[in-house]
Amino acid sequence: LTIFLFPSSHICFSIAHTLLFWPGPIETSHPLGPVTLLVWTHPFHRRQDLPDCYELFHISGCALTDDRREYAHADAVVIHHRDVVLGSDELPPEPRPSAQKWIWMNYESPSHTPQLWQLEGVFNFTLSYRTDSDIFLPYGYLIPRTHGTRSSLGRRAHLLHRPSNKDLRRPHLVAWVISNWSETHARVAFYYQLRRYIDVDVFGRAGQPMEDSSKGSVVRLLGRYQFYLALENSLHTDYITEKLWNAVQAGAVPVVLGPDRKNYERFLPPEAFIHVDDFPTVRGLARYLLMLKRNPLLLRRHLDWRGDYALYRPVMWSEHYCLACKTTRRGRGRTQVVRDLTKWFYS
Numbered sequence: 395l396t397i398f399l400f401p402s403s404h405i406c407f408s409i410a411h412t413l414l415f416w417p418g419p420i421e422t423s424h425p426l427g428p429v430t431l432l433v434w435t436h437p438f439h440r441r442q443d444l445p446d447c448y449e450l451f452h453i454s455g456c457a458l459t460d461d462r463r464e465y466a467h468a469d470a471v472v473i474h475h476r477d478v479v480l481g482s483d484e485l486p487p488e489p490r491p492s493a494q495k496w497i498w499m500n501y502e503s504p505s506h507t508p509q510l511w512q513l514e515g516v517f518n519f520t521l522s523y524r525t526d527s528d529i530f531l532p533y534g535y536l537i538p539r540t541h542g543t544r545s546s547l548g549r550r551a552h553l554l555h556r557p558s559n560k561d562l563r564r565p566h567l568v569a570w571v572i573s574n575w576s577e578t579h580a581r582v583a584f585y586y587q588l589r590r591y592i593d594v595d596v597f598g599r600a601g602q603p604m605e606d607s608s609k610g611s612v613v614r615l616l617g618r619y620q621f622y623l624a625l626e627n628s629l630h631t632d633y634i635t636e637k638l639w640n641a642v643q644a645g646a647v648p649v650v651l652g653p654d655r656k657n658y659e660r661f662l663p664p665e666a667f668i669h670v671d672d673f674p675t676v677r678g679l680a681r682y683l684l685m686l687k688r689n690p691l692l693l694r695r696h697l698d699w700r701g702d703y704a705l706y707r708p709v710m711w712s713e714h715y716c717l718a719c720k721t722t723r724r725g726r727g728r729t730q731v732v733r734d735l736t737k738w739f740y741s
Contacts, residue, residue: 534636575600642666
């Protein structure tokens with residue numbers, strides 16, 4: 395039994411906590427025949443080579459293509475939301491081939507997902523970060539660590555380690571990497587308050603330049619910081635993005651602004667992050683971070699959990715396509731239509 399007491403008198407009992415352990419799309423075989431999945435548009439029109447699903451994820455029987463001439467023969471079509479609602483592309487032609495499944499794919503929050511109302515009754519499956527999607531794939535997730543964890547998942551599994559003395563005495567306090575700065579965002583208002591009490595090193599378009607914006611570059615940067623502001627651009631159910639997982643991979647304690655604490659605790663142990671809502675004031679949060687900097691033993695309580703887990707970060711967008719293909723195979727012969735897309739996604 396582990397009991398952790400937050401300064402705001404929140405008590406978390408990790409023995410009663412249930413993490414959402416998503417098993418991933420790995421399979422070795424499937425009795426159904428192969429299917430063809432057509433990628434209608436590459437997300438944001440950034441083309442990438444289509445993967446070999448079996449080689450990368452042990453998902454068999456999947457033929458992926460982005461050749462629209464194969465539309466009439468495709469068992470399913472993956473359609474990226476923003477590319478068909480913002481005028482850059484069109485939906486596939488109707489009538490669609492018999493038994494073909496259309497899959498709605500979207501990894502933006504509801505606040506940045508326009509014109510959903512146009513797509514009611516169009517799709518057969520949803521593919522998103524929402525845990526209640528027909529095809530669920532989050533931005534990242536934890537895996538209980540066993541002897542074979544790394545070998546079973548290969549290089550995509552990042553083994554997490556308990557903190558060393560060096561980790562507990564990192565040279566810098568708080569970092570924030572941001573590319574989409576908007577004065578209307580709650581995270582910007584929060585930052586303005588926090589910087590009144592502690593120094594925050596800001597990187598990206600609104601701050602100091604980065605070497606590059608790749609995931610690896612951000613993780614290397616955060617390896618020098620004790621805390622990272624994992625602040626989402628909008629607050630919605632399950633909208634927990636790569637910002638959180640960059641901090642986890644780097645061994646920095648994430649300070650999160652997004653859905654409520656209970657939602658985060660579906661993905662992380664309660665002591666693994668600091669939620670801004672844990673404190674009645676931003677000043678109280680700042681004082682807590684400074685207290686942790688002066689007390690490495692207390693900081694360790696936020697990091698010791700790491701020794702029990704590995705971090706898995708899905709491959710964008712290859713893994714999404716392969717998981718969609720797998721679901722299409724399993725859904726053969728099943729008829730369903732997503733009739734309340736707007737109501738569901740905003741719920």
